[in-house]
Amino acid sequence: MDEKIHIQNRHEAIHACVDLFVSRLEAEENRLEAPPSFWFVIIPEIIYELGRPQSRLARAEAVIGNITISKRKAGELKVAPSLFPEEHEGADVYEYATHFRRQLKARLLKGKIVTQILRETTLAPEDFTKANGMPLRRLEDPATVAWKLGHGSLLQGRRAAMAIG
Numbered sequence: 001m002d003e004k005i006h007i008q009n010r011h012e013a014i015h016a017c018v019d020l021f022v023s024r025l026e027a028e029e030n031r032l033e034a035p036p037s038f039w040f041v042i043i044p045e046i047i048y049e050l051g052r053p054q055s056r057l058a059r060a061e062a063v064i065g066n067i068t069i070s071k072r073k074a075g076e077l078k079v080a081p082s083l084f085p086e087e088h089e090g091a092d093v094y095e096y097a098t099h100f101r102r103q104l105k106a107r108l109l110k111g112k113i114v115t116q117i118l119r120e121t122t123l124a125p126e127d128f129t130k131a132n133g134m135p136l137r138r139l140e141d142p143a144t145v146a147w148k149l150g151h152g153s154l155l156q157g158r159r160a161a162m163a164i165g
Contacts, residue, residue, distance in 0.1 A: 051100030
């Protein structure tokens, strides 16, 4: 996953990372006889840091991806499709925003898979510290975090049941 999020083309990077989560969740949904009404998805901090539209990847950390089609060309093909399928290869990475959370939710919506997305630091804040030893981010006390996770997930499950059913 670390290599995927560092792909220079941000559309390709986010799409590739979301693919990892979508494929696993869809496989589990299809495998289970009675899948849960919602899933907790825990994302690594690197996904949070680099998976948002305003995030910037340092040039030294960038990895060259496989997509050769530009966003402009993909847009043109959407309006005027080509008769040659190879010209459309890779255009699908531009269908969604370069926002990991939004793209994951949108792509899972097709399969009616409801998620609650959490950062790793929400579950284990003491494992993520700055150079000075202070926590990477401030969180409320563990009981409040747990209550909000349980209460928010319960509401989300109910909303999903109403929207789907």
